[in-house]
Amino acid sequence: MGGKRDWAGGGLPIEGHKAQEPRIGSLARRDVPTARLGDKVGDIARSAEGRGYDLAVVVTSDGVVLGILDPEALVVSSSAKVEDVMRPGPATFRPDVPVQELLEKLAPKHVRRALVATPEGRLLGVFSTDDVAP
């Protein structure tokens, strides 16, 4: 095991003073829609919309993040394959990143969502600035 950073980065619980600090893992939405490379965009778009999402995360069978279908990609062509329209290699953040730290990273780029994943790249969920109390 790679120390307590790896432990926390994997989304496992932590004790101590800093444990009280809000982390993005606790706010990440776990029900974000996922897709596989060979899926049809139209099928994923319908599924995402039905669940109240305008994006989907492309993952392997082990849940490792490969790419993301942004809102623009979901409306490209319903018959297109996911692998042809996805944005590969999106940035991911570990679940133990403090919420404030991520907010300060996202704000200058006007980004309001970030993928949360383990050190091995397995998707845990999506963090949204909408879920942070003002």
Added chain:
Amino acid sequence: MAVPRLIGRDDVHAMSASGVVVVEVLPAPEYEEEHIPGAINIPLKKLDGLAPERLAPDRPVIVYCYDAL
């Protein structure tokens, strides 16, 4: 000779729930900031002196630090 086996955090999680002693060897202030639930703190510089009195010889021990080398 026993061959070392690499274990991951999920292994440590399972083993810590089954009675294995988990020890953080970082200095006390760092341990107080955050540590694995249930882990005890024996700073590395004090390990030789404190281990005999704080660790039972018949219980397996997992030692961890901050990050991987």
